[in-house]
Amino acid sequence: MDAFALAVGCHSSPTTPFQSPPSPLPRNHRYPRRIPAVSKTLDKPHASTSAASSSSSPATIRPSNSSARRIAIAEVEASTDLDSTLSRVEGILQVQDYNNILCYFGELRRWTEVSQLFDWMQRHEKLNFSSYSSFIKYMGISHNPMKALQAYDSIPDKSLKVNVSICNSLLGCLVKNGRFESSIKLFNQMKDDGLSPDLVTYSTLLSGCRKLKNGYSKAMQLVQELENKGLHMDGVIYGTLLATCASNNLCEEAESYFQQMKDEGCPPNLFHYSSLLNAYSVDGNYVKAEKLVNDMKSSGLVPNKVILTTLLKVYTRGGLFEKSKELLAELEFLGYAEDEMPYCLLMDGLAKAGHIHEAKALFAEMKQKHVKSDGYAHSIMISALCRGGLLKEGRILAKEFEANCNKYDLVMLNTLLRAYCNTGDMDSVMQVLGKMDKLAISPDWNTFHILIKYFCKEKLYHLAYRTIEDMHGRGHQLNEDLCSSLILQLGQSGFPSEAFSVYNMLRYSKRTLCKSIHEKMLDLLVAAGLLKDAYVVMKDNMEWISTSSLDKFAVSFMRSGNINLINDVFKAFHRSRRQINPDIFRAAVSRYLGKPEKTQLLLQLLQWMSRHGYCVDSSSRNLLLKNSHLFGQKQLIAEILSKQHMMSRKLRSQEVKK
DNA sequence: TTAGGGTTAG
Numbered sequence: 001m002d003a004f005a006l007a008v009g010c011h012s013s014p015t016t017p018f019q020s021p022p023s024p025l026p027r028n029h030r031y032p033r034r035i036p037a038v039s040k041t042l043d044k045p046h047a048s049t050s051a052a053s054s055s056s057s058p059a060t061i062r063p064s065n066s067s068a069r070r071i072a073i074a075e076v077e078a079s080t081d082l083d084s085t086l087s088r089v090e091g092i093l094q095v096q097d098y099n100n101i102l103c104y105f106g107e108l109r110r111w112t113e114v115s116q117l118f119d120w121m122q123r124h125e126k127l128n129f130s131s132y133s134s135f136i137k138y139m140g141i142s143h144n145p146m147k148a149l150q151a152y153d154s155i156p157d158k159s160l161k162v163n164v165s166i167c168n169s170l171l172g173c174l175v176k177n178g179r180f181e182s183s184i185k186l187f188n189q190m191k192d193d194g195l196s197p198d199l200v201t202y203s204t205l206l207s208g209c210r211k212l213k214n215g216y217s218k219a220m221q222l223v224q225e226l227e228n229k230g231l232h233m234d235g236v237i238y239g240t241l242l243a244t245c246a247s248n249n250l251c252e253e254a255e256s257y258f259q260q261m262k263d264e265g266c267p268p269n270l271f272h273y274s275s276l277l278n279a280y281s282v283d284g285n286y287v288k289a290e291k292l293v294n295d296m297k298s299s300g301l302v303p304n305k306v307i308l309t310t311l312l313k314v315y316t317r318g319g320l321f322e323k324s325k326e327l328l329a330e331l332e333f334l335g336y337a338e339d340e341m342p343y344c345l346l347m348d349g350l351a352k353a354g355h356i357h358e359a360k361a362l363f364a365e366m367k368q369k370h371v372k373s374d375g376y377a378h379s380i381m382i383s384a385l386c387r388g389g390l391l392k393e394g395r396i397l398a399k400e401f402e403a404n405c406n407k408y409d410l411v412m413l414n415t416l417l418r419a420y421c422n423t424g425d426m427d428s429v430m431q432v433l434g435k436m437d438k439l440a441i442s443p444d445w446n447t448f449h450i451l452i453k454y455f456c457k458e459k460l461y462h463l464a465y466r467t468i469e470d471m472h473g474r475g476h477q478l479n480e481d482l483c484s485s486l487i488l489q490l491g492q493s494g495f496p497s498e499a500f501s502v503y504n505m506l507r508y509s510k511r512t513l514c515k516s517i518h519e520k521m522l523d524l525l526v527a528a529g530l531l532k533d534a535y536v537v538m539k540d541n542m543e544w545i546s547t548s549s550l551d552k553f554a555v556s557f558m559r560s561g562n563i564n565l566i567n568d569v570f571k572a573f574h575r576s577r578r579q580i581n582p583d584i585f586r587a588a589v590s591r592y593l594g595k596p597e598k599t600q601l602l603l604q605l606l607q608w609m610s611r612h613g614y615c616v617d618s619s620s621r622n623l624l625l626k627n628s629h630l631f632g633q634k635q636l637i638a639e640i641l642s643k644q645h646m647m648s649r650k651l652r653s654q655e656v657k658k
Numbered sequence: 659t660t661a662g663g664g665t666t667a668g
Contacts, residue, residue, distance in 0.1 A: 096660050103660095133661045168662035203663040210664095239664030246665090274665040281666090309666045344667040379668040411668055 068092050076101050082116045095128050102131065106138040114138050115147070122154065133165040140173030148173045162195040168204055175208035180218075183208060199234055202226045206240040210247045219244045235266050242275035246282070254279035268296075270304055277310045284318025305336040312342050316349025321358075324349065340366065340373045344380055351384035359384055375407050379415045386422055394419040399428075408439055414446045421454035429454065445476045452482055461489045465498045472505040480506060484517055487524070496528035503537075515544040526553045531561040535569070542576040551581050558587035563598055566591065567605050574612060582617045585609070589620040599631040606640045615648040616641070 072089035079085035098121050105113040118135045121127045132155060139148035152170050155161050167190050174183035187205060191197065206222055209215035219241060223233070233241075238261040245254035258276050261268065268276075273296045280289040289311060293303060303311075308331055315324040324346050331337040343366045351359040363381050366373075378401040385394035398419035401412075413436050420428040429451075436443065448471040455464035464486055472478060483506045490499035503521045507513060518541035525534035531553075538545065538553055550573070557569055566588050573580050592602040609615065616624070621641050628637040 099660060128660080130661045137662075163661085165661040170662095172662065198662090200661095200663045205663095207664065234663095236664050241664085243664060269664095271665050278666070304665090306665050311666095313666065339667095341667050348667070374667095376667050381668095383668065409668095415668070 069094070069097055073097055073101060076117075077104055082113060083120060086117070086120050090124065093126075095126050095131065098126050099128075099131050099134060102134050102138075106134065106141070109142070111138070111142045111144075114142075118151070129160055129163045129166055132160070133163075133169040136166065136169040136173050140169070140176045143177055145173050145177045145179060158193075162190060162193050164196065164198055164201065167195050167197075168200050171201065172204045172207075175204060178211070180208040180212055197226075197229070199226070199231055199237060202231070203237050203240050206237065206244065210240075210244050215244055216248045216250055216253070233261075233264075235261070235269065235272070238266065239269075239271040239275060242272055242279070246275050246279035249279075249282045251279045251282060251285075267299070270296075270301060270307060273301065274306045274310050277307065277314065281310060281314040281317050284314060284316075284320075286314050286318045286320060286323075289314040305331070305334075308334075308336060309342050309345065313345045313349075316346050319349075319353060321346075321350065321353075321355070338372060340371050340377045343371060344376045347377065348380045348384070351380070351388070356384055356388045356390070373405075375401065375405050375409075375412050378405070379412050382415050382419050386418055391419075391422040395423045395425060395428075408435060408441070410441050410444060410447070413441060414444070414450060417447065417450050421450055421457075424458070426458070443474075445471075448476060449479060449482070452479075452486070456482070456486055456489065459489075459493075461486065461493050462495060462498065465490060465495065465502060468502055468505065472509060478506050478509050480510060480514060480517075484514065484520070487517070488520060491524035491528070496524055496530055497533075499524055500530065500533050519545045519549050522549055522553055526556050529556075529560070531557050535561065535565060538569075539572050542572065542578065547578065550578060551584065554581070554584045555587050558584060558591050563591065563595060564601070567601055567608065570605065570608070580614065585614070585616050586620050589616060589624060593623065593627055593630070596630045596632075599633055602631065603633060603636065603640075606637070606644070610640060610644055610647070613647070613651075615644040621645065 069092055072092045075089060076082070076085050076093075098117065102114060102117055102121075105117060114135065118127075118131070121131055132151060135151055136148040139145065139151065148170055152161070152166070155166070160166065167187075171183045171187055174180075174186065183205060187195075187197070187201070195201075202222055202225070206219050209219040209222070212218055223237075223241070226233070226237075238257060241257050242254050245251070245257065254276050258268065258272060261272065273292065277289055277292055280286075280292065293307065293311060296303065296307070308327065312324055312327045312331065315321075315327060328337065328342050328346055331342050337343070343362060347359045347362050347366075350356075350362065359381065363377060366377060371377075378397060382394050382397050382401070385391070385397060398416045402416065413432055416432050417429060420426075420432065436447075448467060452464050452467050452471070455461070455467060468478065468483065468486065483502050487499045487502050490496070490502065500521065503517065506517075518537055522534055522537045522541075522545055525531070525537060526549075534553055535557065538550065542550065554569055554573070558566060561569075570580060570584075570588070588605065589602075592598055592605075606616070621644075624637060624641060628634045631637060
């Protein structure tokens with residue numbers, strides 16, 4: 001399997017499925033799914049074939065004059081028509097020159113040129129390991145892991161594919177783009193193929209643990225592995241570990257790594273201090289934070305923008321808003337408040353502490369000062385307004401963001417969705433979903449949850465159902481409360497099969513379920529006449545279901561369920577020591593009376609009853625005797641019935657004696 | 659010695 005398939009295969013399509021109209025849909029309407037736009041053959045160069053037609057000789061053979069090279073590099077960098085310029089100066093430049101130009105474009109974030117140049121380099125076989133490494137790195141920065149994977153798969157040389165720099169770049173690219181699982185799979189394959197991972201490899205993977213749910217234990221596994229390989233942790237690895245601890249709310253572990261690092265003779269730098277400071281911010285421990293900053297200053301380090309911003313975070317988390325404001329003023333004075341981050345920290349802290357009006361004032365101040373914004377401030381304020389019940393204001397701010405900003409990510413899209421769902425603005429909800437699809441941003445658990453809740457609120461139960469189906473298909477954990485209420489609503493609105501499907505998704509995705517759900521499901525299926533499904537629910541969950549629900553099911557089943565399973569229903573009742581209501585036997589007998597071809601089953605039931613001490617009631621007995629000629633087993637039936645009759649008389653007299 | 663790793667916001 002190639003890296004692309006390995007990394008992409010385990011992921012669902014990057015597009016969103018939410019293109020369906022919100023209005024009530026026909027029941028057999030298929031949920032549309034768009035095929036991912038990226039094709040495997042797209043952009044994949046064929047180096048070998050194009051090299052054959054290339055007339056140039058390898059650049060390394062040609063002695064190059066360095067000033068000519070410098071001029072050519074400048075020409076390419078300034079070119080408005082890359083391909084023709086590159087062809088014109090071909091033969092002057094060497095591989096490292098192309099690499100330099102690649103980095104030049106990359107640092108300027110000129111992604112079109114980066115890709116164009118790299119394509120050209122591939123076609124003309126002007127690349128080495130650092131070309132791949134750099135290109136892959138830039139594809140990671142530009143959020144294009146697909147192109148990075150394609151470039152990696154296009155490497156013709158097997159030994160180059162396990163070059164540690166290239167591997168590190170690719171792993172870093174995946175990690176940066178939130179594909180930790182893929183990066184671990186790829187890492188294992190790379191090792192199988194002969195990669196010798198180094199400290200950079202491990203710190204790359206470790207940095208992916210930061211945003212993971214149980215990131216700390218994953219990090220520990222990696223640390224164990226690097227130590228088993230005889231590698232020793234360096235300052236960067238410690239930095240990553242401290243960041244991981246801070247992100248996972250593990251303050252004590254962070255302190256202990258900080259100490260361990262110092263004990264090993266590695267003096268902490270600004271990265272280490274800021275990570276530990278960040279760990280203190282979790283519970284707003286400003287006493288420890290201030291002491292740490294003082295220690296840091298004593299060691300000769302000067303607090304930078306990150307340190308001071310993180311200290312601001314500690315103050316806001318600790319509820320020290322006066323100190324926070326003073327520190328924000330200091331940051332402004334030092335020129336460290338040119339972007340929105342410190343304002344965001346304080347705004348979020350204020351809003352979460354219930355000071356929404358102060359947060360709004362700060363947001364206004366920030367706008368008035370023309371502070372650069374990437375949308376975080378809007379996101380924070382929209383969320384804060386929605387949380388605080390100021391739904392209309394939240395919607396207005398969401399509209400304002402969409403009108404003025406064109407930068408979207410998943411969190412922002414979710415925030416907008418929530419704002420529009422809260423105010424019942426269906427058109428805007430659908431527009432946001434369309435945007436998501438266009439930008440190929442995959443919905444996450446939150447997206448699904450917001451939508452399903454909203455569709456339920458709007459009584460669009462079938463749409464909610466299809467969204468749950470999609471959510472489940474993408475491997476997201478389902479929310480039990482939401483599913484339970486949807487199951488009932490689907491049942492009440494004429495979609496019992498869909499209700500059962502939600503029930504099954506829930507059952508197979510969660511280990512423990514609220515016990516009451518089974519009875520609700522059973523009632524619903526019985527009411528809808530879906531007795532085959534009801535039978536399954538009954539059999540697997542009898543212990544959680546009330547007698548009255550079971551009886552209702554059994555009577556219905558005797559009347560119109562699968563006749564071949566009738567006896568199994570009795571056995572199931574018996575196995576779980578549930579009393580069998582005589583009405584159920586009566587219903588079974590009358591069902592069998594209408595089906596003489598099922599005599600064997602009737603006989604089996606009667607014999608089973610005798611063995612386990614059950615008797616048919618007198619009216620059923622009379623009915624059976626009167627019709628026993630129909631079954632061609634007159635004698636046998638009479639014998640069984642008389643045995644049952646005697647037994648029941650014996651039992652009754654025993655009870656009287658007692 | 660042309661390449662790859664760690665810090666702050668929703």
